[in-house]
Amino acid sequence: MARKILELRGIKKTYGDNVILNNFNLSINENEFVTFLGPSGCGKTTTLRIIGGFEKMQEGQLLLDGVEIQDLPSHKRPINTVFQRYALFPNMNIFDNIAFGLRNNIYSNVYDIGTMNLMNQYGYDEEEVDALAKKLSHIEKPKEVKAYVLDYFKSSSITFKLVEALHSLAKKCRFKNYSSFKEELSIALKELSIESKLTFAKDDRFSFVSKCLIGEAAENDNAYKIVSSISKRSFKEEVIHTEVLKALKFVNLEGYEDRDITSLSGGQMQRIAIARAIVNKPRILLLDEPLSALDLKLRKAMRLELREMQRKLGITFIFVTHDQEEAMMMSDTVVVMNNGEIQQMGRPEDIYNTPVNRFVAQFIGEANIIRGVYNAPRRFTGLNREFKVSAHDFRLGDPLYAIVEREDFDICSLDIAKIRGKVLSCLFNDNKFEIVADVNGTKINIESDDRVKVGEEIGLLVAPGNIYCEAKSESKAKLLANYEGGNILEGTYLGNQRVSFLGASFKTYVTTFIPGEVVDAVIRPEDLDLVLEDVDKAFIKGTVIKSVFTGTSFDIFVDVDGTRLLVQDYQNVAPGETIGLRVDSYEVHLMKVGDEEQPKEIVAIREEGRRLALEAEEEN
Amino acid sequence: MKRFKWLSFPYFVWLILLVITPIFVMLAMTFLSMNGMSFSKAVWSVDSYARMGDPAIYKALWNSLVVAFFTVLICFALGYPVAYIISFSKLRNKMLVLLVMILPMWSNSMLRIVSWLRLFSTDGLAALHLLGSNEAVIFVTVTTYLPFMIFPIYTVLEKMDRSLLEASRDLGVPAWKTFLKVTFPLSLGGVSSGVIMVFLPAATGFAISQTIGQGKVRLIGNLLQSVFEKNNYNFGSLLSIFVSLCIILAILLIIGLNSLVKKAKAKLASSSLNKGGNL
Structure with missing residues (x-):
């Protein structure tokens, strides 16, 4: 689960003098159901709105796949939102509501989606589809995407090459009938390695012959078929139609496309709102207390359904709620918030x-x-x-x-x-x-x-x-370190926010230890990232002992100089392989260790501290 | 609610006494001939209907529609942006701004019309010879009825769920397109009531055209007034009913056209999809 999709770094948000978020840090993994849980006014909705691009923050960074997106307007982010009261457009029917983004977005990915659908339909192999999809994702305007795709398929289409060859033949000389251009034609066909099964009579005209040849070539030319589909004027609307129906089917409301918004129940509106968001194929779906408007029975049913949808879509859901039961039932990760922290x-x-x-x-x-x-x-x-x-x-x-x-x-x-x-x-x-x-x-x-x-x-x-x-005054280190299933490593606090363990020195956010104090460093398995290239440069190097697939990710056990570490990742690594590991400073949590394991000096300092604390207590 | 049904009783009495009965009386009067309201000397006659052939009636009616049309157009062009800006502004006291807008309405409308007359006939403005022109009548009508356009539009915009705009933004739609596809269609209810509220008095009023038009601009209202002034209540009744029917017809026409356009759009969409289905 080490694949991070979204990262919030040092975010500060204030309304006037009212500080909502201060130095807020969070990272969210790909394909997870994450819930922000907290009472009203805890900053959870503000955080969601910052991610969605509806609120500007005063300080901090928002990173999507490691790229800063805080200055991107919301329509340029591959993030869509399901609003609390659905916000369906009452002046449109269900179909138009769902199609709204695909139709009107200036960066609409209709042509991307349509092209991928066609390629899958004509049996292109996945690698080529993925490669093209990646290239298209860098092109912003739909028109440019269309032009690029047409060029791409024209250049690989044998039919278009044939048309060109026939044009140049026709320019070279004037032909009267088949017998006069038979030889030139066969040379041209050989160059293109086209083997025609057609036979022509002696007095067939050039235009007729070329028409037949083009027809024959086009019949088995998928690239040509794709080009002709995409260049049709109705292509955009056709793609939208298929995608909207797919989305409706996904939310189990097939056949509802012509209905009015006002004829829907709350649960149905909820699903339409989800369909309207996912039809744009976002990377992250934001849900702002979407169940709060439903009655209890429906709410309970929708929980399971939402969870199921997230699994099927394989995208990250960020869900905001104040209902702890909801959070517990649906989430992979729960983020409990209060007072903006x-x-x-x-x-x-x-x-x-x-x-x-x-x-x-x-x-x-x-x-x-x-x-x-x-x-x-x-x-x-x-x-x-x-x-x-x-x-x-x-x-x-x-x-x-x-x-x-x-x-x-x-x-x-x-x-x-x-x-x-x-x-x-x-x-x-x-x-x-x-x-x-x-x-x-x-x-x-x-x-x-x-x-x-x-x-x-x-x-x-x-x-x-x-x-x-x-x-009563807890330290932050302890709060975060209390995490079951973490890797606990014995280390020494070096001072100056550095800690050493596994024979290397690391940065940490913790400042509350005495230099020289023995500490336990806790690292959650999903926070350890694999380094597969330039392994020698990695701070931690180890040998893979075994790797177990757990349904969604791999549990990888790594031996680092005799210490066993657990790493969770989507990637699999073969046992015996030497790999590197890295971890971010804010993911290294330090825990206090009892006196019996401390060096004498530290015990002395601690005891002095305790004595002073007791004295202070008695004075009070 | 049922318990309070009886509260509407006074209104029904009012409606029957002062609206429905007079209509039938008027209808009867169109078939009579008499002097003033002296029913005792009335005789059956179709004289009123014979007078309907007068082309002056249709000229005045047409002129009224033209004046009302341009008044509505200008009121909409001025009023919509104002309503939009106030509604979407972050002003704390929007109601105060609106109150300022209707401040002139607190004085008598006749006073306002007369003050425009005085303004138009003072030195510099008199040289422009505005009095007696259609344009001047339209201008004064706009100043009189503009608030009737702003208020209903402002009300619907104010009531509109702002999360719809966020949803549109979230779906990647630029602001101008959101306005065309979401905000404007949703404010049409306010626009249509604004249009009717401005159109009706602008088309049937006679005070402005008489004062500012100096008798040169003859609207249907002026015609009606002169007929009633001459004590011809029979022709007056017929003309009034005729004007009402014309206006009802005009409104029905607008509604009919609206639904026709909607149907045509739906047909177009479904036919384009059927074409897609042949793929």
Whole structure:
């Protein structure tokens, strides 16, 4: 999944004094369903509108395939949008709505699409189709595309060569009948290596003979057929017609083309809006809360359908929503946003299972957030009780938030309970009981299979692994590093935003470590990019151990001086091959490592820090 | 809503008393001959119909249509851009701008017409001999009725979903084409009500043509007025009904043409596709 399609770098957006986005960085991979999730006003729609070209940003770069596009107007970007309220044109029927872009775009790719369709129809091989498509993508105006395509096929068409040869023959001398030009003609045909099966009578005229020959040559000449199709005046409208019907079929609304927009239901309008966007063959489809206007039942059905569409189209979808359920169900990657900042980015299950901060936890799972103190190693005190926790990288006395998901509380008998609570309410919802209990004045949300009585006292247990601790002032490094499935490499922080691991030194965005401190560097498998050319110049070199196809990409295991790295990529590499790997500085996340693994000096500095912190705490 | 149905009752009484009944009375009067409104001395007669052959009627009618047509055209040409610019501007107080536009309407329209008369007959402007020309009548009619064009157009533009324009931009369509394909077609409702609101008074009014036209510009309104002034209510009724029918016919014609054009377009599109199907 290392193939990046879109990158946002250091984006700043303000409305007057109101800062919406500040130094916003994000990269989005090809063929992924990415969701921006956050409450209203978190900047998710603004980000989408910046990508779509509807908003100008004050600072930063927007890169598509590594090329800056922030100054391109929206109609020049291969990006289309599905608007929140669909924005279908009420003065046109469904067909005209979908055809609108292909018909009226000054950079319309009608001729590109039409040519590719014809080439596939006449059985051209894929390589030639791809090569031509690539060339055409650099030509902007449809007229120029048409001219280029016509030239391309004319030059490869035997019929056009024959016509030229016959013209020059006719110019050379005046022919009366077949017998007078038979020899010249046969020479000309041989030069073009045309073997004609036609026979002519002695007194056939030149015009008749050439007509027959051209007809014969054209019969099996695909290039000639393509030229004649494309040069037809109705070609553009024919292509539009086929493409619109294809798009309608794709959204399961075949036969609706003549209907009026006003006759459609919300779900149908939604699909027409999608059809209108994808008919232009964008690289990225932006969807701005497209399901919010639908009723619950339809919304649930459309989720699956959208997901299916994304898979079938094989393009990137960027979806904006405030509905966490929607985001969890549809996405490959969820970007949780708040106050114009990315709170967490990752697979839905990772975000759900290991939220990196209080905001994410609250937004995703309606989890319980308990305030407390880290009062002993692996001990957390909150709700007047001491809990065992798995977290170990906090300073003693650190004020913490502990996050416990609703379903992670177990109801038990009072004698073995860790905490006791009085049931305030018990509601049946979605095959579960949603219980709210009062524990020493704090409301705790619990999800359970069993009913409890309101007013009853219940006992609760929670496993240490299910308590997620977060410092009140968390460092960004820790937020990002908490990612399962990453490559964890032991390294040393060199200072000055450099870190060394795997025998090389790398840039990192992290600044909060002491020079010389031992750290864990975490790199997500999809952030490692393969370097296949100039392998010797790559910082990391390794040998491929094995490569496994996982359905959408390859899991490649690489041995780097005895350390095993996992790389995810769309490209396959044969085992035994030596390859290079590269990683961007903002994708190297550093994690704190416990005292037992640190050099003595670092332990001393840390202990001094802790002592000062404790003193400061006591003074407060 | 059903509960409040009875609230429309007064209006229906009003409609029957003051619109429908008079029409039938007028219709009856066209077959009578009498002096003024003295029904007691009325006799059956078709004199009014005999007078319809007068070519002066048709000349006045034609002149009215010409004046109204140019008035509408100029009002549209001036009013549409104004409505468009105000609606799409980022002004905070658009209503205030519109209020300023209709400020002249707060004074009596007769006063305004008379002030144009005075202006046209003062030193410099008098030399241009504007009074008594069709052009001057059209000019004053435009100044009088321009707000009636701006308001309905502004209202539809203001109500238009701006995301449609973004969608068009997103689909790669340049601004001028978006205007032609999306904005303008969607504002046609406002344009047509503006056209009717300007056309009707411009075609039937008589005050402007009488004052500014100095009796040289004879519109159908002037003719009607003079007939009623001479106490000939029978011919007056016939002429009024005739003018109303003409105007209704003109409006129906416009609507009919509109739908014909639409049908022709649809036919053209489908036939071009059928040709494509033969491939």
